[in-house]
Amino acid sequence: MNSNVVEVTKEYYDSSDADNFYFHVWGGEDIHIGLYASDSEPIADASVRTVATMAERLSHLPSGARVLDVGAGYGGAGRYLARKHGFHVTCLNLSLAQNERNRQMNQEQNLADKVDVIDGDFENLPFEADTFDAVWSQDAILHSGNRKRVFEEIDRVLRSGGEIVLTDPMQKSGVDKEALRPVLDRIHLESMGSVADYKAFAADLGWSLRSVDLHNHQLVDHYSRVLAELRRRENSLREHCSAEYMERMQKGLAHWIEAGKQGRLEWGILHFRKG
Numbered sequence: 001m002n003s004n005v006v007e008v009t010k011e012y013y014d015s016s017d018a019d020n021f022y023f024h025v026w027g028g029e030d031i032h033i034g035l036y037a038s039d040s041e042p043i044a045d046a047s048v049r050t051v052a053t054m055a056e057r058l059s060h061l062p063s064g065a066r067v068l069d070v071g072a073g074y075g076g077a078g079r080y081l082a083r084k085h086g087f088h089v090t091c092l093n094l095s096l097a098q099n100e101r102n103r104q105m106n107q108e109q110n111l112a113d114k115v116d117v118i119d120g121d122f123e124n125l126p127f128e129a130d131t132f133d134a135v136w137s138q139d140a141i142l143h144s145g146n147r148k149r150v151f152e153e154i155d156r157v158l159r160s161g162g163e164i165v166l167t168d169p170m171q172k173s174g175v176d177k178e179a180l181r182p183v184l185d186r187i188h189l190e191s192m193g194s195v196a197d198y199k200a201f202a203a204d205l206g207w208s209l210r211s212v213d214l215h216n217h218q219l220v221d222h223y224s225r226v227l228a229e230l231r232r233r234e235n236s237l238r239e240h241c242s243a244e245y246m247e248r249m250q251k252g253l254a255h256w257i258e259a260g261k262q263g264r265l266e267w268g269i270l271h272f273r274k275g
């Protein structure tokens with residue numbers, strides 16, 4: 001049983017507009033909020049810093065540990081984890097367009113034996129129980145219409161004592177849904193999770209909380225950088241994306257920046273352990 005949001009999200013990420021926009025603006029490896037060291041830092045560099053910072057939480061795992069990336073995009077994190085830590089990574093992702101690019105980059109970077117790419121939905125993970133040593137997810141679970149179900153699925157496929165490291169754009173608890181409407185509309189969401197929601201799901205599953213590191217200002221910085229990049233490269237991006245998409249994206253990004261500045265949104269790294 002999956003939510004309607006799944007079909008809408010798949011259509012969105014598989015559209016040539018969205019695929020081309022994310023691929024070209026982020027640099028082809030990642031689609032998530034960066035940790036910026038300076039205002040002028042390239043989006044791709046800040047995006048890798050997010051991956052590296054999250055990966056520190058898994059640095060005690062041995063080479064060969066099995067990691068599942070849930071909502072893996074183009075698989076940049078998987079390749080990083082395989083290359084730097086020797087993990088075997090399974091990228092699970094709904095978007096066939098992104099999965100094709102992911103497989104191609106794994107071949108090109110000689111990592112195809114270390115990074116698997118599976119077409120699938122994180123509300124119904126196509127894996128046996130207790131398959132993975134860690135589950136990783138970046139800025140993906142927000143796309144679910146049933147986030148508790150995603151946590152339950154993660155719990156099922158993770159071995160006891162396994163690690164969960166995730167980031168997500170979230171709403172601050174108590175913010176009125178109507179105030180978030182323009183934010184939700186940009187990527188066809190019905191609602192957003194909050195830190196309190198995710199802690200509650202984790203507690204219900206008996207996971208222990210290792211750390212919550214919020215970097216809310218990075219959300220504002222990041223969307224401001226993406227908007228600036230879109231404006232700077234508007235002419236060349238027109239080769240890949242429709243004018244309507246870019247116009248809608250500019251408006252949508254402005255709503256995210258505004259909501260972030262008003263303190264309605266949160267973003268950060270959450271780390272749990274199963275059991």
Ligand SMILES: C[S@@+](CC[C@H](N)C(=O)[O-])C[C@H]1O[C@@H](n2cnc3c(N)ncnc32)[C@H](O)[C@@H]1O
Binds near residue numbers: 070073092138144
């Ligand atoms: C903002 S992108 C992040 C991609 C990747 N985690 C990264 O950091 O580069 C959100 C991702 O979630 C994936 N996604 C959304 N809904 C999903 C679902 N129900 N099952 C699996 N993946 C999903 C999208 O296809 C997309 O790759």
